[in-house]
Amino acid sequence: MAPLKRILLAEDNEHDVELTLAALEEYNLANEVVVARDGAEALDYLYGRGKFAGHANGLPVVVMLDLKMPKVDGLEVLQQMKNDPQLKHVPVVMITSSREEQDLIRSYALGVNGYVVKPVDFQKFIESIKQVGFFWAIINEPPPGAMKRNS
């Protein structure tokens, strides 16, 4: 059995969570998704604290980050991750509605690994999410230390 890999999805909007999971389901990746509903929760998961305290979660193979979230936004999460020697190798892909140049520039300046604009068209949206999930969770070889569940 191929090692199962964990995806961290940080997304505050429940509908977007549902649609994203629906898209990932097509590759049977939905069960591997951990959902954080804001930036603070995402960081809690990565550091094994707060409501994720005590869980030996390990690092995800990819973090899908929404830009605009309550408490801690996507750019702040990205910045903290890239400044932390333990987290900086974890791939981060922005999944956002914003095509604003400033957001792109700042994300890349902070070292983002991918930037995907959510299309309004659901077919295209599903396609994008599937491609991101497929590439990072299945094709890409994660850095050493990314937790492989059931391995």
Added chain:
Amino acid sequence: MKNSVENKIIFGFAISLAALLGIGWLSYRTTTNLVATENWVSHTRDVIATLESGLAILADAETSQRGYLLTGDAKFLEDSLNAQAQLKGWGENLQKLTADNPEQVQRLEKLKSLISQRLAVLNNRIQLRQQHGLQAAAEAVALRDGKNAMDQVRRQISEMHAAEDRLLAQRQQEAQAGAKTSETIILIGSVLACVIGLLAIFLIHRDLRLRKQAEEKIEKLNVELERRAGQLEIANKELEAFSYSVSHDLRAPLRHIDGFVDLLNRHAVEKLDERSRRYLKIIAGSAHQMGVLIDDLLVFSRMGRTELRQSKVALNSLLSEAVDALQMETKDRQIVWKINSLPEVEADAAMLRQVWANLIGNAVKYTRPRAPAEIEVSCRDSGNGEFIFSVRDNGVGFDMQYAHKLFGVFQRLHRSEDFEGTGIGLANVNRIVNRHGGRVWAEGKIDSGATFFFSLPKTKTETKE
């Protein structure tokens, strides 16, 4: 303002300087006059002294003659003759001194003849003494003609003396009058120069004060302007935040509508009747349409905010890129393209590509009922530093009455059932061309095609043939 101050300074000081120069010249002339008068006085004194000395020499000649007459001593005779010779030199000398005055010259002539007469009498007595002895001479002297001649000489000399005195008095008077006038003029001139100088200083001072006030005013206006610029910047930032919100928040619900309609279609399509399926299709189509509108609005907003990245742009190649991008729409159409030579300009390539895409896209769209469609792109030099570009088509055209609405945001002159679109394309063209310093306008007639024009300034541009 600066000019007027400078003019006043120059004018004021020019007048003061002219007054001072006039005063200087007058002083010089007055002094020269006084010196000349002084010279005349001493000259007159010379003349008078010479006149008097003539009388003394004559008296000397007479005394010596008398001595000779009385004693017959040759020594007296010699002295008398010497004095007579001296008188000759004296006459010449006096002639030189009075040569400038014709009246005195006349008088001198008369004096000379009187002296000659006197000397003739004198020599006659000497002769008588020599030839006929003392008695004969004494008898002749008793005739008193010598005395008469001598009196005449004296009168003549005093007449000349008086004439010189009058001349002297007249010259002194003239010089004094001249000096008096000069004095008055110098006094008035000095006062005038002072007044003008003070006036100039006052005017300059006033102008400088006014200028300072104006500068303070400008300073205040600048501060105000900076404040307004700051406010504008804040407003711009707010607008940016607003369009960011629109971009992020408005799209999410649309995506959800589209997404859940799609999921519903997958999960329940066989349970729905035809009508319900049509409703779902309309819901999805509307969501899609709104997504396009939002995207267009964001592009429009970005066109106004993004900084221009200017570089040398070959408009012909940008145009062919725009034409190529329309291949999907044009492949089944019969279109006669006529694309003329376009220049290179200094501009933002991405934005100008958008301009061509919109104008060419419109031309293709609105010629759809035509076979063949004709689309012509041209450029001409306006002659006042601008290139004027035009895109002409033989499409459905428009009513010139509504021409002013063409370039407004979300303004459309056609129903979307007839020609699809959101009404943002020409608004974008307008905004981009404006940001490059140009203008847009259009000409058209219903069913007779349309021509869209835009201008770009030639500065920093070169024509490429």
